[in-house]
Amino acid sequence: MNRHGSTAGSKSSARFPNLEGPSGALCGILLFTWVHALCFPVAMGLPALDLKFTILASGNIPLALALGGLTAFFLKTDRSPAAPAFRLGLLLGSASFLLSWLAHFAPSSATTSFALPLAAVLLLPLLLGLRRLPAPGGKLRLVINTSGIALWALGISGLGASPVKTASDHLNPRRLPAPATKAPEQxxxxxxxxxxxxxxxxxxxPELELSAFQKLKQQGLWADYARSPASAALPSHLAMLSGRHALSQGKLQASGAYVPEAGHLHLAEGFQNAGWKTLGVVWNTFDMNVDLVSKGFDVYHNLAERDFRMDLYRRCFHTTWLGVLLPGPADHRALFWLTRKRVPGLGPNPRDTLLKHSPGRATQQLAQAYWQQIRTQPDPVFFFLHFADLHQPYLPDASVRGRLTRGQSLPPAFDSSKPDSPGITDAIMAAWPQQKKEAEKAAAHLHQVYREELIFVDACLQAVLSELEKHDRPAVILLTSDHGELFGEQQKLGHRGSLHESLLRIPFLLSGSGVPKGKLAFAPHLEDVLPTLFGLCDLPLPPGLNGIDLLQSEAQSRPHLAIEGRQIAYWEKPWKLMLEHLGLPGNEKDMKAVALYQVHDDPGETQNLLEQKPKIVKAMTLRLQAWLEDL
Ligand SMILES: [Zn+2]
Structure with missing residues (x-):
């Protein structure tokens, strides 16, 4: 194929008039492949221009050559087919380019199989407008074609390909650098x-024996539950790590999407500035927002980090003609065959490999390895440890699988789906209206599988805490979560699309030096994590916090606000007011109260008292609006 193309460029015109078509088309598409490859690494934050070029060229050149050949074949006149073929090549390449931008801004919808042909149709008027555009002259075409083919050949031969990260690379601790300032003694x-x-x-x-959690509870301060400001990982974690409400860390759009914003001091930054080493061991799948969550960490070790080449491959793949025209999985196979040398590790991502072996175990082993490193060094450490096992899909480790579900399985209606199948919760929710009993049973079964995962996390946690106990330095431990999970409450599963109490009530266990033992008389908020930890370490509190230091004597119960999609939950003991909004903050007036629950007596949120209690609804709405204006 490439011999064909470059011969066409080198020995142009009269003797091989039939090669003028492929040569022109190739020139058109390679021009755009260069533009495309140069533009996008920057826009996506993804390097590896040559990899991008290789994938795009592999997926687009075959069609350009074929259409260039056809142009030459059907254009039975004296005219050279180079110019029309060149314009065709430009059209094919620019459609890929256009689709890439669309996919960049609307990732899920823009990469469907008809999107690339659609992009080409959209660009067709441009082609007609350019119908007098000549093809580059023989020499220029030769330069463009040979340089493009050379880079492509380099790519598919795998020259210069850097090693792909494997699961075991992920499990090696990195070196924590020495802090710039000295932390106080002790x-x-x-x-x-x-x-x-x-x-x-x-x-x-009490039915679950969770010894590590129990121990944390017994040796320190705890609450029945803390309150989370959101039922999604990103806004909750931003609140936990900033001491500010999720809404002062980002905006809610009319679509319900949460758009985080940077700028506020982060827990890790505060410790870093004060002389602590800062380390995060996380299973972060918060998509593109790693930069925000990882602020201030000397080392942010994300076990769920994907090799960027996989993402690049996935994105480029959908914007090439080969990817669109061949039926799956032949399209994957063809493109993979062409580019495999350049992407040697293509196959399972490290994250997927680790997932098969329970993320908790990997998280635990890495945390232990880091503690061993920390023990040999004098500086104190702020360590953020994130376990992700309880998140769907529910895949209990072999050591606990069947502990609570031995001999049980999902009801026959869901037989084809397994607890670890990502679509199982949707299937159960869809069946709920018609098959209530079966759906309830299935939800209860999933809950038990989830609890098996909790037993496993307890064991992992136990191992981490034992490692920590080997140190003779003072330590503070705070355990919490970002949100809960539903197992049939309001006929829902998972944690999106609801602000039910089971989603907002998360654990809160605080222990270690300076922490009194006992039970908190009220529910802390997730925003209290930063001021409480800073207070325990005598660090100054940044201004503008929404959270409070729980160990100060005046700490008490406060109204609470939670967000998810277009929903807001405003809680003021004993009432919980549910509202729908059209974007926040900024459009506070565009809010509508939809339900009022007395959650103390009705924790299942089954009795909507909105009609019966208009005065309470009105007063609460006004106070909520004032609060939102303040945030
Ligand atoms: Zn989460």
């Missing part, structure tokens, strides 16, 4: 543990 190590998707009630269920 400054404690601080361990903040976020067990993603952990509901508070399961933690205290």
């Amino acid at each position: 400054a404690p190590d601080v361990l903040l543990i976020s067990v993603d998707t952990l509901r508070a009630d399961d933690l205290f269920d």
